[in-house]
Amino acid sequence: MDKILRIDMGAEGGPKITESPVGAYAGLGGRALTSSVVASEVDPLCHPLSAANKLVIAPGLLSGSIAAMSGRISVGCKSPLTGGIKEANSGGQPAQVLARLNYAAIVLEGKPKEDTLYKVFINKDGAKIAEDKSLNMLSNYQVVEKMKGEYGNKIACISIGQAGEMRLSAASIAFTDMELRPSRHAGRGGVGAVMGSKGVKVIVIDDSGCSTRQPKDPEKFKAANIKFIEGLRSHPVTGQALPAYGTNVLTNIVNEAGAYPTYNFKQGRFQGAAKISGETYAELETKRGGLATHGCHSGCVIRCSGIFNDKDGHFLSKQPEYETVWAHGGNCGIDDPDKIALLDFLDDDIGLDTIEMGVTIGVAMDGGLIQFGDVDGAINLIKEVGKGTPLGRIIGSGAAVTGKVLGVEKVPVVKGQALPAYDPRAVQGIGVTYATSPMGADHTAGYAIATNILKVGGYVDPLKPEGQVELSRNLQIATAAVDSTGMCIFIAFAIMDQPETFQALLDMLNAFYGLELTAEGVAELGKKVLKTERDFNMHAGFSQIHDRLPGFFKTESLSPHNVTFQVKDEELDTAFNW
Amino acid sequence: MQSGPTISLTFIVSFGALKGFFPILQQGFFVRIMTGSSLEQVLTEQMGIEEGYIEKRISTIFLNGRPVDNLHGTLAHDGSILSLSAAMPGLVGATMRRKGTYASFRSAIAYREENDVGTRRKNEGLIEVKLFNLLMAELGPHFFKRGIYVRADELSDLISPIMADLRQGRGLILFGDRPVSADAVKEILKDMGPDLIQVFVIGQKDVVP
Ligand code: SF4
Numbered sequence: 001m002d003k004i005l006r007i008d009m010g011a012e013g014g015p016k017i018t019e020s021p022v023g024a025y026a027g028l029g030g031r032a033l034t035s036s037v038v039a040s041e042v043d044p045l046c047h048p049l050s051a052a053n054k055l056v057i058a059p060g061l062l063s064g065s066i067a068a069m070s071g072r073i074s075v076g077c078k079s080p081l082t083g084g085i086k087e088a089n090s091g092g093q094p095a096q097v098l099a100r101l102n103y104a105a106i107v108l109e110g111k112p113k114e115d116t117l118y119k120v121f122i123n124k125d126g127a128k129i130a131e132d133k134s135l136n137m138l139s140n141y142q143v144v145e146k147m148k149g150e151y152g153n154k155i156a157c158i159s160i161g162q163a164g165e166m167r168l169s170a171a172s173i174a175f176t177d178m179e180l181r182p183s184r185h186a187g188r189g190g191v192g193a194v195m196g197s198k199g200v201k202v203i204v205i206d207d208s209g210c211s212t213r214q215p216k217d218p219e220k221f222k223a224a225n226i227k228f229i230e231g232l233r234s235h236p237v238t239g240q241a242l243p244a245y246g247t248n249v250l251t252n253i254v255n256e257a258g259a260y261p262t263y264n265f266k267q268g269r270f271q272g273a274a275k276i277s278g279e280t281y282a283e284l285e286t287k288r289g290g291l292a293t294h295g296c297h298s299g300c301v302i303r304c305s306g307i308f309n310d311k312d313g314h315f316l317s318k319q320p321e322y323e324t325v326w327a328h329g330g331n332c333g334i335d336d337p338d339k340i341a342l343l344d345f346l347d348d349d350i351g352l353d354t355i356e357m358g359v360t361i362g363v364a365m366d367g368g369l370i371q372f373g374d375v376d377g378a379i380n381l382i383k384e385v386g387k388g389t390p391l392g393r394i395i396g397s398g399a400a401v402t403g404k405v406l407g408v409e410k411v412p413v414v415k416g417q418a419l420p421a422y423d424p425r426a427v428q429g430i431g432v433t434y435a436t437s438p439m440g441a442d443h444t445a446g447y448a449i450a451t452n453i454l455k456v457g458g459y460v461d462p463l464k465p466e467g468q469v470e471l472s473r474n475l476q477i478a479t480a481a482v483d484s485t486g487m488c489i490f491i492a493f494a495i496m497d498q499p500e501t502f503q504a505l506l507d508m509l510n511a512f513y514g515l516e517l518t519a520e521g522v523a524e525l526g527k528k529v530l531k532t533e534r535d536f537n538m539h540a541g542f543s544q545i546h547d548r549l550p551g552f553f554k555t556e557s558l559s560p561h562n563v564t565f566q567v568k569d570e571e572l573d574t575a576f577n578w
Numbered sequence: 579m580q581s582g583p584t585i586s587l588t589f590i591v592s593f594g595a596l597k598g599f600f601p602i603l604q605q606g607f608f609v610r611i612m613t614g615s616s617l618e619q620v621l622t623e624q625m626g627i628e629e630g631y632i633e634k635r636i637s638t639i640f641l642n643g644r645p646v647d648n649l650h651g652t653l654a655h656d657g658s659i660l661s662l663s664a665a666m667p668g669l670v671g672a673t674m675r676r677k678g679t680y681a682s683f684r685s686a687i688a689y690r691e692e693n694d695v696g697t698r699r700k701n702e703g704l705i706e707v708k709l710f711n712l713l714m715a716e717l718g719p720h721f722f723k724r725g726i727y728v729r730a731d732e733l734s735d736l737i738s739p740i741m742a743d744l745r746q747g748r749g750l751i752l753f754g755d756r757p758v759s760a761d762a763v764k765e766i767l768k769d770m771g772p773d774l775i776q777v778f779v780i781g782q783k784d785v786v787p
Pocket of ligand 1: 069091092294295296297300301302303304305488489490
């Protein structure tokens, strides 16, 4: 991975492709690479949909090798949803394929002079770009089907649906899975709108004739990978809970804790939770001939995903994730697992962030557009987005815009981005992360629970309320570090509890690149990434007043435990004092 | 809901059919215990779960929806709701763990025992138990064999999806000690409404030598 592919979409005479060595970005991958490129090459004050913004797509440091879990791909840009820097990442096959083609990143820059659409094809012989108006307003599944017809089945695709083409702020970028379905998404922050603004509908990649990336020290690398896999398989979360039920195993737990935002964050428990729990989905998947355990890319050994079939045994969607089931389910008062899976499919097909869409529909329900629990109404609203009707364009612009249009006071967003599936009044520490992350409200921003192993921060008494800000900071550092390796974030559970598994990960990185990276070094990388991102946001006009939760979290108590968000603003302001 | 004289149903079914009863476990069932006992005593002495299993496997415990850190210092009361889960993913999964590194994140909702352990009088009472995720398969058969209490109307809804199997005579159903048909079970449950019924579910391999 020693070159960067740049496509200047606004070049004289049409898009111009160049390849250059990684240069100053050498040694960076995933989020570290996307955020570095955006911070040093994009004007923080530019309009996110303008020629001055850049879209950076980068595989992880170990992508394309035989390292387990190494197929995460990062997408970075200035976000049209938050107005700040954005990194959204995804599973799927493209990270592995792009890395085997030796690209550390694809950078889309400039903007086409005409309102038209392009497709990019990349293989071992290089990259080509061609105008293709026939792709106009195709959905993700349609465009991938068309690309299969043109390029065969040995490809991977990165595409946008209608939402991206319309440059809507909730638009995602789709990445195909092992079955060549566009079911994995870099969802958050409207990255799909930026790809749409560049006029690129689809990037088709084919690594035929390329071999697996080889480490500097193959023996050490192989041994470390085996140890790493053993560690993942022996841990109860990565070896059992995630494979058996996927992330939606959290529904019952979060609901039981009274932290499950229900009816647009009005209460902490949903009556119908058991009907849409991971346990229920797994049972249905097995019964209907789908799969309860499935990987989103080759080399995944946790396999938290699945295949969800309808009552007649036909593919309906991939196994919806916890956040999706919550956003379209409990948050909107919907407890029908089939309809939620259909909403998941529609989001994937039109190219929309499922969290943003579920929260937006919850806000629309609160505003009286449709009633809570009206599942067919919710399906129609998503279809409106796909059709590009005026109402659909409002919904596709996310919760903040929809709340304004409908005159709703209670709009759960931070920096314009919808809150995910954990109520910050019940789990206050996560509220600190929602408020202070440079990404806007984002549960994955402080997800890497391996702070102890990464040696970030001192000891915080787990049973005392103090120290939540410090813990959130440490989590955000650890997450930025893991995101920069390009490993799936779910490895965090095993590396938190099993120091030898974390060591195996370090050994893999060191054996691959001939480095001597330590835990402290990884944590330093995390800090550097966060600092880069915060500096960008500062120059884009963000200050401490943007690091706040909406006021109602402080004033409206959440049942059943009747709690409000208690962390003081002054404490939030210390989140990045390190 | 009344607990009145005990009426029991016993389902003797294949392991596949036994799994059909698992939704009862996540929805919640009732167990008789000596209230005023610590959760540690309830789980080990009264429910017969091994200490090592609790330590290793039941990493997340809620009492009345509040995460519990100290099993020894927390009392079960009549009407308490006790939920048990294996280790969970996600930051929030880690946050809910007993005495986990991130427990402070949810200190606002953590369970705090207000009674003095050891001074409470013990009486017989009912608590509601919920089993989630991996514990459904691991502890479910144990509870089914010991007998659980379920609201008759809820049991009727919960077993609807497996009625076809039961009707086709796959397995044996006893009402008290008398064999009954699947349709008779539906009638019995309908008549009982919200009253509690004791339910045993036993794998065929446990009764057939
Ligand atoms: S654990 Fe899940 S998200 Fe991570 S790589 Fe595997 S299937 Fe994809």
